[in-house]
Amino acid sequence: MIFVEMETVKLSEIVLKWFPEMMPFFNQSELNFRIVLRDGLRILEEEDALEIIQYSICEQQNQALLH
Numbered sequence: 484m485i486f487v488e489m490e491t492v493k494l495s496e497i498v499l500k501w502f503p504e505m506m507p508f509f510n511q512s513e514l515n516f517r518i519v520l521r522d523g524l525r526i527l528e529e530e531d532a533l534e535i536i537q538y539s540i541c542e543q544q545n546q547a548l549l550h
Contacts (some may be wrong), residue, residue, distance in 0.1 A: 490523040494539050500524070501532040513543050 495514035498505055506514075516539050520527060527535075 487521055488523040490520045491517055492520060492524050493517060494536065496524065497527070497532050497535055500527075501529050502536070505536075513539065516543060 493514060494509070494516040495506075497518065498509065498514070518535060518539065
């Protein structure tokens with residue numbers, strides 16, 4: 484049996500851990516965006532973190548366009 488550790492984090496946690504210098508470029512809504520990580524935050528790598536940040540920005544922009 485394989486155990487998968489699911490963890491929900493805010494985008495702000497990911498940004499603070501790998502790219503804290505980017506914090507001023509996000510608004511509060513973006514920073515509060517919730518992300519489910521299949522294997523948890525502790526094993527997330529920098530490249531994956533950047534990909535998640537990029538995807539989250541795109542999702543926020545798409546939602547803004549729809550409203």
